[in-house]
Amino acid sequence: MLKNIRGLLISMFTVFKHLFIRPVTLEYPEKKIVPPENFRGKPVLGNCIKCMTCTRVCPSGAINIQKNTFNIDLNKCIFCGNCAYYCPINCIKMSGEYELASSDKSDLNLVYDINKTGENNV
Numbered sequence: 001m002l003k004n005i006r007g008l009l010i011s012m013f014t015v016f017k018h019l020f021i022r023p024v025t026l027e028y029p030e031k032k033i034v035p036p037e038n039f040r041g042k043p044v045l046g047n048c049i050k051c052m053t054c055t056r057v058c059p060s061g062a063i064n065i066q067k068n069t070f071n072i073d074l075n076k077c078i079f080c081g082n083c084a085y086y087c088p089i090n091c092i093k094m095s096g097e098y099e100l101a102s103s104d105k106s107d108l109n110l111v112y113d114i115n116k117t118g119e120n121n122v
């Protein structure tokens, strides 16, 4: 009996203790986090010189470069950041964009026009 009361008091103490502690969660999606600078979100492409380095270091084969297109398949990407790390001209970057969920897999197939500058999703 005493053991039960002790257990009850300990659990009540645990609950009430949290009334005075700042919450660590946010009311998503109304409130959103600002990701840290080194966050690895959606990879975005700048002015690519087609050196093919990123295709060689991508462990999941998510990058496919053709004559005019640069394709990153986020269905395969594991957000390791290798492509951004090894790109010799820093034209591919891991952005802070993390809201990538979609019910349509084709939304996650990013296709950039390699001949255009900037982040062109075609």
Ligand code: SF4
Binding pocket: 043, 057, 058, 059, 060, 061, 062, 063, 072, 076, 077, 078, 079, 080, 081, 082, 083, 084
């Ligand atoms: S983040 Fe990693 S898995 Fe994703 S495209 Fe770049 S190298 Fe490939």
Ligand code: SF4
Binding pocket: 047, 048, 049, 050, 051, 052, 053, 054, 055, 065, 083, 086, 087, 088, 089, 090, 091, 092
């Ligand atoms: S994104 Fe960078 S590493 Fe990949 S092909 Fe273009 S220039 Fe080379």
